[in-house]
Amino acid sequence: MKDATEPLVHVTGLRKAFGAALVLDDVSLSVRAGEAVALLGANGAGKTTLLRILATLARPTRGTAVIAGFDCAREPERVRERVGLVAHGTLIYEDLTAEENLRFWRVLSGGQALAADLREALAAVELEPYAGERVRSFSAGMKRRLSLARVVLARPQVLLLDEPFAGLDQRGKKWLEEYLQAFKAGGGAIVMVTHSFGRQLSVADRIAILGGGRIALDRPRPSVTADELARLYALHTEEAP
């Protein structure tokens, strides 16, 4: 990071249009080290687009997105070294084993794929007994956990999560909550897209609602009750939660 006092995620005046369709319009958002922001919004509000811009998978039409002091559009390689993305796609090859998948992504990212590290990452998501099994035989929840193990292994500074709890059983959800709390405690920043108003919001320190292409609301989570959140969500997205 260039300056330790800067937010780890800093988005200013971000605009993204696909042809004539304006998805994001003047989005500004900051996330400091040790902080997690839950991003809520209706379908098509631009939540995933914002995550993709932060992950350097899409370029903004206007405005800037900066991760750990590096501009996502101008210094994508520096940003990629610092972010971990868990999106809808699991980034898993079904004909490789769980351990082979982790080894592949680790080496491709330029890291050392030590067997002990791979096993440790698999153990963290309770997949160590299945390390040598082909992923094709895994359940959807196991694939999701393997996808999380890939991120655990990479040790990023910023986590970008798109519906990270989807497909996980209760144990998996509990593990993920604990991991995310530990990640924050270690100085990481989290941007988490979710549709859920449930317990997974407990990870978040702030709640932001994306509506009309902008951050329509950005409040500390403890200051928003569940009823108030439902009312604010309906107000800013024009749909019931």
Added chain:
Amino acid sequence: MRFVRRAWILAWKDLTIEWRAKETLNSLFFFALLLIFLFQFALGPDRERLSAALPGLLWLGFILSGLLGLGRTFAGERDNDCWDGLRLAPGEKSAIYVGKLAGNLLLMLAVEAIFLLLFGVFFDLDLVAALPGLALVVGLGTLGLAAVGTLFAAMTAHVRARELLFPVLVLPVEVPVLLGTVKATEAVLLGEPLGSVAHWLKLLAVANVIYLTIGVLTFDVVLDG
């Protein structure tokens, strides 16, 4: 060193998946078999006609099977958004190109070896004497095919009509390779020394250097599309 490790892991991944799934290899084997049956029906037992047409037929088989295999280079990356994973991996993207190219090259050479063997058996040809020269020509020609095919497969990976567009884009660019390989193969099969086709081999080598350079330099842009 890091570049080589990244390229190697990609080639290893592609070959391991192919070895386990055998999707491309099985299809190409039966395709080669089918082509040889068709050639045999078309040419009959006339050995003079056969020897005149042999270099062209051989490369027709290599190219058709190569196009089928190369067109699927990035098919596996579309599953589970692995394409995004390749883009997100920090480091030079040209290592991904080199890794994909190496995997394709080995797969194509394996199919071509089977194709040559079947050709020898079905047409009762003794290719052993011509094998060293043939290996050089086939190696150079296949490298040229794979270098262009890998790059264009990435370019067309997200295009809706990719199966149609891919060969339409690749074949015109491959003209120097096709010319060089067919002419050099003809000479090698007639028992002429490699020195007599040195100009064709030079053309192949130069074309390969150009294709590889363009592939390495542009793959970053192609992948980020």
